[in-house]
Amino acid sequence: MKMWIKLGFRNLWKNRRRSLFTIAAISFGFAAVNLLGGFTHYVFRGLEDSYVYAYGNGHMSIFKQGYLKEGALDPTSYLLDASTLRTIIKRCDEDARIVVAxxxxxxxxxxxxxxxxxxxxxxxxxxxxxxxxxxxxxxxxxxxxxxxxxxxxxxxxxxxxxxxxxxxxxxxxxxxxxxxxxxxxxxxxxxxxxxxxxxxxxxxxxxxxxxxxxxxxxxxxxxxxxxxxxxxxxxxDPDDKDRVMAELARDLQQAGLSVEIHPWDELRPSYLRIKNMFDVIFSFVFAIVLIIVFLSIVNTVGMAVLERTREIGTLRSLGCKRHDVIAMFATEAGLLALFGSILGAMVTFACWAYVTWSQPTWTPPNIPKEVPLEIHLVPWLFVASLCCLMILASTAALVPARRAARMNIIDALGHT
Amino acid sequence: MMMSDKQPPLVWFRDVTRSYGKGDVEVAALKNVDLAIASGEFVSVWGPSGSGKSTLCNLIGGIDLPTSGAVQINGEELAKLPDAQQSSHRNRSVGFIFQNFNLIGVLTALENVLLPLTLRGAETSRARQEALTLLDELGLAAEANRLPDKLSGGQQQRVAIARALMTKPPLVVADEPTANLDSENAEKIVTLMRHFNRSVGTTFVFSTHDDRLLDKVDRRIHLRDGQITDDVTVAPFSNSSEAP
CATH class of the missing domain: 2.40.70 (Cathepsin D, subunit A; domain 1)
Structure with a gap:
């Protein structure tokens, strides 16, 4: 592997102009995915925070059983009485994970x-x-x-x-x-x-x-x-939501209370609709980026295979196995994805820094006033994009690399 | 054909034909060739263009397979081996020297010499030292860390010789190794090959169309139209060491 990395790195450097174009395409793809992902994260966080904090609804709400379904027509029949309120609030006050009920x-x-x-x-x-x-x-x-x-x-x-x-x-x-x-x-x-x-x-x-x-x-x-x-x-900690909900439901049932607990996102259907919309937009952009990267890699590796046909023949005659030839080009494509991702991370960081510094404002759909527009840096998305691009690049290289590996040695050596 | 009765031939062709193309356009580059080359021989294959010299070298080196007949190298019939084993065989048993040198352009002279060992994952500091010694022996110590495009044709071919000898293979195949060199460098290259043939016992088979080099070999195989027309042993080959 060390050999393929060395060969890959030097060949990329040798064809640095072509490599740079491919790296630039990958880096813009990486930046597009991470900037959109960072903006989406900000919007989701804004939707959650505005409902949970700004409008004071908290992370979950406890209702009398049936309130949400039948309570719309007869809400006063589904109220939590004073005794029930005290019992629930006392149970919540005993839980250190709960700030307020x-x-x-x-x-x-x-x-x-x-x-x-x-x-x-x-x-x-x-x-x-x-x-x-x-x-x-x-x-x-x-x-x-x-x-x-x-x-x-x-x-x-x-x-x-x-x-x-x-x-x-x-x-x-x-x-x-x-x-x-x-x-x-x-x-x-x-x-x-x-x-x-x-x-x-x-x-x-x-x-x-x-x-x-x-x-x-x-x-x-x-x-x-x-x-x-x-x-x-x-x-x-919002991450405790599911655990706290389950424990509350268990304890309140044991206390003989007929209640139902719903997390905030269930109570705000528009959140899921907006989230689904952004997920579709994100998937669409991600798919376009993947296609561009795939085609760039296929083109770059295809050119490399063509230019290095004689080198492939030489390596094969020296005892290089077919899977080694594939590994060589896949490693080279992986390096392109790695460098593209590193550059893309730098572009993302520069854009994030600019937005943070310039503090543009906008009026989001869920808040009726101008608020700062932000782009979040999402570490897991960085890592996921890198892994995804590396795997995609190596996969894209398989097509031309397999062609190279199956090349007749004599024909490859005679290639000019 | 000089060969000991007790020792099996290193290279053994039995009724080998190699054709290219199919049907009406099928051309036989080699026709029903029988050949045996013993270990330690220094053999030239010569003849006019299109006589089948390169095809013969390719079959001996295991980078091509016969259309019919059998080629055995070191007792193994390569055509019966899967591709991965054929690759291992080439890596361990055969050294190649090409007309166009075929050095890897992004690797230094030293890295090129070490390449066959690197491919099998056997590059060690000891091997590195041996490669440096080999380059030194070929007068290339100062060029060890240079890229091929910074070397002259003669130097590149010497690096290719070092690469071919690095794994200490029993057989080195050279297809027109001097074709791209001037006569002085061509003579040097053949002298070097001869030196390693005599000092290490490596079997060399090389093709050439340069009549002047034929004086330096033990055995000349003449090809015409894909058939051996003459096979002359001009001097008894010897394993004894002789300085170049």
């Missing part, structure tokens, strides 16, 4: 400015817990505020948030007074005074004229209940 109650009803009213849906959360979850976000997500105005507070029960569209519809802005009305869990009409302390950015356009954020106590007072429809759980 916090109840949430989603409500719907009407909001009025005194003259006119509009339908609304609101997420009732413990404001301090939501802030704690937000503060655990990575990078800019940890600092991202999805509202203007003040934080909600458990001490200010009437302080609520309202999306820009809803506020405009009702002529309400910061520090405006409103009345929020809804049917209680017992079916009676209830109304509470509210003060708009924050204007929210809706995560989706469709919610912009109806979404509100309220403290959990406000939502519970409006519904006249001590229950919640879910408990959101934030983990210190």
């Amino acid at each position: 916090t109840p949430q109650l989603n409500i719907n009803g009407l909001v009025s400015n005194g003259n006119s009213s509009s339908i609304m849906i609101a997420e009732g959360r413990v404001p301090e817990d939501a802030q704690l979850i937000r503060s655990h976000g990575h990078g800019f997500i940890g600092k991202l505020k999805m509202f203007r105005g003040a934080e909600l507070s458990s001490g200010d029960e009437g302080g609520v948030g309202m999306t820009t569209g809803l506020g405009e519809k009702l002529g309400l802005g910061l520090d405006s007074n409103a009345i929020v009305m809804a049917a209680t869990v017992d079916g009676f009409m209830n109304a509470l005074d509210a003060n708009v302390v924050q204007v929210l950015d809706a995560p989706m356009d469709i919610l912009d004229d109806m979404l509100m954020a309220v403290p959990l106590s406000f939502a519970q007072d409006l519904y006249e209940t001590q229950s919640a429809d879910r408990i959101n759980v934030l983990l210190s």
